[in-house]
Amino acid sequence: MPDTPPSLDPAQLGAYFALVEVSSLLRHQVEQQLRDAGDLSFVQFQLLARLGDSPTGSQRMTDLADGVVYSRSGLTYQAGLLEKAGLVTRSPSADDERSVTVTITDAGRERLAKVFPGHIEVVQQLLFEVLSPRDVQALAALLTPVRDHMRSTPPRSAAPRRRRR
Amino acid sequence: MPDTPPSLDPAQLGAYFALVEVSSLLRHQVEQQLRDAGDLSFVQFQLLARLGDSPTGSQRMTDLADGVVYSRSGLTYQAGLLEKAGLVTRSPSADDERSVTVTITDAGRERLAKVFPGHIEVVQQLLFEVLSPRDVQALAALLTPVRDHMRSTPPRSAAPRRRRR
């Protein structure tokens, strides 16, 4: 007899679709705002934000790529753009000669500061306008374990490298 | 005195970041599965799913674009691909000569049926593995109003057309 076809009940479907829709709509609006306010794409913003959050202001390429869920080649491209714009610096890592350390510059922090208020405002209006503080707590409490679960399974955004012949 | 700088408390920030991360990770995995199982991109899957859900199996281009939060030109491209693959049909609308009606074909429904179980499985494992039925209810209850709120503000995914000179 066949496996039970994996299936989602209506509530699950509803939650799933709502999640997809909400994140698409949110991302779309946020893209707009970042573009207008500071000529940044969402990925670029995420990269700067992560670097700005980091105690050292630096991260390895790979860790950035995994952090924002981006392909490595895509990250190379974006890092190049950010570097050309002077928002970021790339330098070979001290300990591992293969690896590249990306560091946010003062200009990068300024840009971040410039777009941040508007960014927050958009998120505030779209997402938190209709959520009470308790709702927010609940949402975070629901999504955080999910994120951890998703992060735990395949740590790398890239598939395990195919075995060489 | 200056406006209160719009700001998010830590709980809000946490919820926001978790949402972004969860949807990125989920989408990434789902893309993989759809590609492997049925050679569909996520957008294409969404389009077929929406058409399949529709009572008539048809939708206008614009409504599809808004539904999946996609640019109109992007939708034209994707509709072209789906049509070339025989999963979808495009025809001028009866009532409005400008508009194009997209209809899912039997092959489209088959493709949908082919990838769906695996799709569900991925979502199940990544998203619902760690959520109790009550959690799912709560998540849907939180996100649905948010979606409605986001949908209500700017109905169109495209910015209002710039005034013609």
Place this chain on the structure above:
DNA sequence: GCTGTGCGCTTCGAATTCGAAGCACTCTGG
């Protein structure tokens, strides 16, 4: 120390994406 495997990043080519502009049709007001 040497060799083979694996990792970190970049380069390359192909596919996708978007906004601006263009075309055709619809609708409103005079």
Place this chain on the structure above:
DNA sequence: CCAGAGTGCTTCGAATTCGAAGCGCACAGC
């Protein structure tokens, strides 16, 4: 009925995205 404005879609060009392949360093094991 006609002009003007708006809507629906496509075309066009430029920018982004990804995976596959390539390069060099790191780190076993012998």
